Amino acid sequence: MAETVRTIVVRRDVLADVNADAAAERVRMAKRGTLVVHLVSSPGSGKTTLLEATARRFAGRRRIAVLVGDIETDRDARRLGPLAPTVQLTTGGACHLEFPLVRRGIDALGDGPLEYLFIENVGNLVCPASHDLGEHLRVVLISVTEGDDKPGKYPKMFRTSRLMLVSKCDLLPHVPFSMDRVAEDARRIQPDLDLIAVAALDGTGMESWCDYLERERDRLVGD
Ligand SMILES: Nc1nc2c(ncn2[C@@H]2O[C@H](COP(=O)(O)OP(=O)(O)OP(=O)(O)O)[C@@H](O)[C@H]2O)c(=O)[nH]1
Numbered sequence: 001m002a003e004t005v006r007t008i009v010v011r012r013d014v015l016a017d018v019n020a021d022a023a024a025e026r027v028r029m030a031k032r033g034t035l036v037v038h039l040v041s042s043p044g045s046g047k048t049t050l051l052e053a054t055a056r057r058f059a060g061r062r063r064i065a066v067l068v069g070d071i072e073t074d075r076d077a078r079r080l081g082p083l084a085p086t087v088q089l090t091t092g093g094a095c096h097l098e099f100p101l102v103r104r105g106i107d108a109l110g111d112g113p114l115e116y117l118f119i120e121n122v123g124n125l126v127c128p129a130s131h132d133l134g135e136h137l138r139v140v141l142i143s144v145t146e147g148d149d150k151p152g153k154y155p156k157m158f159r160t161s162r163l164m165l166v167s168k169c170d171l172l173p174h175v176p177f178s179m180d181r182v183a184e185d186a187r188r189i190q191p192d193l194d195l196i197a198v199a200a201l202d203g204t205g206m207e208s209w210c211d212y213l214e215r216e217r218d219r220l221v222g223d
């Protein structure tokens, strides 16, 4: 039997409604005084470790909550849950978060006052770049063990981010990684990209990162 192939032409952006919802949520969060920070990186670059250290630093000073995306497990949520209100978003196989799932996480957190909502995406330096999660600030982590050539190889993630955190910088003496090279490569793609070097495990750069968050919150959300 001959197979029939049909082409369906979609004459509108299929993500348009989702993107409009994400944009509306960004406005709503700003009115609540909540800065929404979206963390993206390759698997294992240190997103959860950074959030653990951030939660400890802000403890008693700032109200934070976390939505954490994972393909399969709740391992990161179990790490973060003791430190901050955390909702696990399990994608069930999808390699990135999309706004409708984030919306469910926001609903699950409730409407209590929050200074920061962090969203940790699934570890993936490609697909998350294409999805607006309603964030005010997109932050890309690149760890020194990944190599300083990654911005040029995964440009969309760096083009759509506001800040690049170079993580695990305590390991710099042990790996061939040039801070100058990674900065130059990333800024060729996104000239306005900010850069902070951190090592969440030993606390290096954590003060600069938290100060940066406070400044961005003042700038983007206000009180
Ligand atoms: N040396 C060093 N290791 C770190 C640092 N931050 C994280 N790690 C280690 O890197 C590994 C991965 O850290 P995670 O925080 O789980 O990374 P992640 O980006 O959340 O990983 P996924 O959620 O799986 O994408 C763990 O073994 C951490 O202990 C750091 O500042 N220095």
Ligand SMILES: [Mg+2]
Binding pocket: 047, 048, 049, 076, 120
């Ligand atoms: Mg993680």
